[in-house]
Amino acid sequence: MPKTEILVQRIRDTIASEGYAHNDRLPPEREMCTKLNVTRNQLRGALARLESRGLIWRHVGRGTFVGERPVLNLDDVLYLRDQVTPPHVASVRLVIEPELARLAAMHSTPADREEIHACASRCREAPDWRSYEAWDNKFHHAIARSAKNKLFLYYFETLNVVRRSMVWGQPRKTSKPDKNYSSFLEHDQIKQAIEGKDRDFAAHCMKQHLHSVYGRILPSMDETAGDVRATIKDS
Template sequence: MKDKVLIRMRNWIAESGLVKGERLPPERALCETLGVSRAELRKANLVLEAEGVLERHVGRGTFLSKAPRPVNGHDAIERTISALAESTGPVEAMQARLALEPELAKLTALHGTPMQLRKMRQLASAMRAAPSWGAYEVLDSEFHEAIAAASGNSLLLALHKILNGVRLTVVWRRLNTSDGGPEASYHSFDEHDAILNALEQRDGAAAEAAMQAHLKSTLSMMGAASSPL
């Protein structure tokens, strides 16, 4: 893809240890290092030059012109969430959760610490007493994120944060947060408990199945058809 080289060039710069004013390797060398054609590298560098990141001089070389902007991971993730929420509907978000969260639950059954499991229990309890749907959704979001956090994989946690953020954004759009919260018989309560029971039993398959059942139940409550198998 055409943006791939640009991404890789950004990363190369970030990891190069070069300081402002220092000279990059020649294009002909760097394009081999990156495994791209020189023309593709030049395109990426053209964009970076336009952004003020690089300065390029014929016969002299390419130089880092300014300190690269520090990459703030939290900001980047927030922006990513905002952008994705613009092109994601509630059902699609739900289906994406169905792909990822059972896998997370499976890993959490293996990797979750007692402290992390206790926190999930507290969140599940708090959800039963949620005074509004708004409060419920926040707690639910935290519950699911706590599961992801206990998966033992920071990259999966980050991916889940994005997924969770998109989902929460999409949900907030149509939620009347001043409504009274869920009834005591709300289906998710028992489903959360089933997930937690499996996690506490360290039963990965049961945790995965419980999470699947929970998300499918929620998906069907949304009036969405099940996947046409």
């Protein structure tokens, strides 16, 4: 593997292991050079590749941030966070993400599918829940990007930022996902459907995955969760 690609992977590993979320700012270049033991030119070359793949964005005078350059109005996101509940988020995900999986099966490139596969693999290898959740978020975001629909991506990213800004209160009884954690198989089914260009099955697998996720989370929430459980049952 070329040296620049090795450095690209090291930066991605750092982002995942240290729990950076979408739109989080990375450390200054000087600090990253010291941490990674590379020159400024080497670092900038790797960052340029990451930016070209939509994995980071840079703003002169502000720094380097995780994810694609946002088109979001962050004031609107903060407003939405204060107006919605976790069940609202769940019900919207059940509408948007299966369609994104369908579109990804139709329009994803080999590079897109490689990224989805890598994220699913990293979920299985996660040493703790924080790392798992970071890679799980990247898995869903990779599928959204693969749909090749900027308007859908805008809505997904708005929803994702709101979702990650909320406190879900999901209890964890282990330090990391069990090796037989149900989401691993569900991720594999989604990935395989997208790779096989089976758009209807991709949408079905994504819907079943979200049913599984919120079936675990919603029972611990307040009575407003019932509305979403009804949505899940009827969909």
